[in-house]
Amino acid sequence: xxxxxxxxxxPAGMTPVPGATPVAWPYRNLLxxxxxxxxxxxxxxxxxxxxxxxxxxxxxKVPALRGRVVANLFFEDSTRTRTSxxxxxxxxxxxxxxxxxxxxxxxxxxxxxxxxxxIEAMGVDVVVIRHPASGAAAMAAQCVRCSVVNAGxxxxxxxxxxxxxxxxxxxxxxxxxxxxxxxxxxxxNSRVARSNLHGLRKxxxxxxxxxxxxxxxxxxxxxxxxxxxxLDAVIGEFDVINMLRVQRERMASNVFPSFEEYSRLFxxxxxxxxxxxxxxxxxxxxxxxxxxxxxxxxxxxxxxxILQQVTNGLAVRMAVLFLCHQAAGG
Ligand code: NCD
Numbered sequence: 489x490x491x492x493x494x495x496x497x498x499p500a501g502m503t504p505v506p507g508a509t510p511v512a513w514p515y516r517n518l519l520x521x522x523x524x525x526x527x528x529x530x531x532x533x534x535x536x537x538x539x540x541x542x543x544x545x546x547x548x549k550v551p552a553l554r555g556r557v558v559a560n561l562f563f564e565d566s567t568r569t570r571t572s573x574x575x576x577x578x579x580x581x582x583x584x585x586x587x588x589x590x591x592x593x594x595x596x597x598x599x600x601x602x603x604x605x606x607i608e609a610m611g612v613d614v615v616v617i618r619h620p621a622s623g624a625a626a627m628a629a630q631c632v633r634c635s636v637v638n639a640g641x642x643x644x645x646x647x648x649x650x651x652x653x654x655x656x657x658x659x660x661x662x663x664x665x666x667x668x669x670x671x672x673x674x675x676x677n678s679r680v681a682r683s684n685l686h687g688l689r690k691x692x693x694x695x696x697x698x699x700x701x702x703x704x705x706x707x708x709x710x711x712x713x714x715x716x717x718x719l720d721a722v723i724g725e726f727d728v729i730n731m732l733r734v735q736r737e738r739m740a741s742n743v744f745p746s747f748e749e750y751s752r753l754f755x756x757x758x759x760x761x762x763x764x765x766x767x768x769x770x771x772x773x774x775x776x777x778x779x780x781x782x783x784x785x786x787x788x789x790x791x792x793x794i795l796q797q798v799t800n801g802l803a804v805r806m807a808v809l810f811l812c813h814q815a816a817g818g
Contacts (some may be wrong), residue, residue, distance in 0.1 A: 516816035517629045517636045518808050520645040521687040535807035552810050553582035556613040563589040563619045573616045576805035601631045608632040635812040650683025652801040656793050660769050665692030672698045673732035680773045702743040723764050730771040731781045751780045758785040
């Protein structure tokens, strides 16, 4: 199987906006956590903290993006991420255009650049893009002058998922520095794993990728991860265990013998969790294959922060939409 360790992000999309005042967040786009400094990541997390309160009010809106337009441009299926960006835009009082490749001119053969240029010509201020090709978000950022936010590009990065995972860890543990984080499962196909790795390491955590050799190849050591193929041997070491979905849609055949064997060796059951640290935090980006990555007692149990991740995702996406638009002169 071809292993993607490419950066996939030409730096052009992250060029600071000319003339922007030197604030902690000078970028019109968010393409990848690999591009950011620790200070910039912390600035997004702190901004998200401020937006978190908005969701607890009876009127869940602030006027930050009133009169602006956010376009969701999704070329892959999504429930959580798309709904989260939609609600985030609405809570910032932006107008929202929802666009999928199904039922659009893309199915008539329009290329990505033309689709983007047409959407921009309608006066969109922020494009949120999900695409099956690594590097698609960076390419989008070169095609348009409005802000571009990467909502997942192939196997490359999913920066807002990485940020919301880090936000949730910081909320539960009070820090990131010095933590031991395991990312378990289908790392080879996971943009979530890459965004977590870059973000967590920049903030001083250690990251171990755990899974079968076919899904956790040694090549990831070059990105700064420790690699391990035996979950039981290391499970007691971690402050956080982030379980990845087995991405059947991206997978070559025969990467492991059977789902039963996968879940026996790498799934998190209540029994296995008893050998982890008593205060371990369990994360999963969703959607969960219950019974494969996690058993129900773990997914719904006291160590799980899976629903907090979803709640925090909204605040993180509000912060990202707000900061990118502000840097673009909004
Ligand atoms: C992730 C994705 O799409 O990359 N999910 C998500 O954004 N909530 C992970 C996955 O699909 O497994």
